[in-house]
Amino acid sequence: MLVATVYLALKDGMKNGQSIGKRMMDLMVVKLATNQPCTKGSSALRWVLYIIPYVGNFLPIVDIIMILANENGQKCGDKLAKTQVISVSDYCE
Numbered sequence: 001m002l003v004a005t006v007y008l009a010l011k012d013g014m015k016n017g018q019s020i021g022k023r024m025m026d027l028m029v030v031k032l033a034t035n036q037p038c039t040k041g042s043s044a045l046r047w048v049l050y051i052i053p054y055v056g057n058f059l060p061i062v063d064i065i066m067i068l069a070n071e072n073g074q075k076c077g078d079k080l081a082k083t084q085v086i087s088v089s090d091y092c093e
Contacts, residue, residue, distance in 0.1 A: 009047045012083075013040030026088045031081075035092075038083050046077035 011019035017028040017037030029038035029046070038046075050056040063075040072084055 009044045010040045012038045013043035028088050029083050042081045045081035
C-alpha cells in the first residue's frame with residue numbers, strides 16, 4: 001500500500017512530467033511559471049488534497065466541475081501547485 005501511495009503522489013513528476021497513463025495518452029503536466037515539466041514536489045502538491053479527510057471523498061466531483069468551469073481545464077490540485085495538463089504536441093521548451 002505504501003508503494004501505491006508513493007506512486008500516486010509522485011507519478012506526474014516522473015520523466016517529462018508524465019505518469020504512465022499520461023505517457024500513453026500523449027499528455028504531460030507542466031509548471032505554469034516556468035513551462036517546464038512537473039517536478040516530484042509539484043506532483044505531490046497536486047495530489048495532497050486527496051489525503052485530507054472528507055475533502056478527498058468529494059474531490060473527484062469538485063475536480064470535474066473545476067475542469068469544466070475553468071478556461072484552462074485545471075483541477076483543484078493544479079490550481080494549488082500552479083500546474084496544467086497539456087498535450088505533448090503543445091509543449092515547447
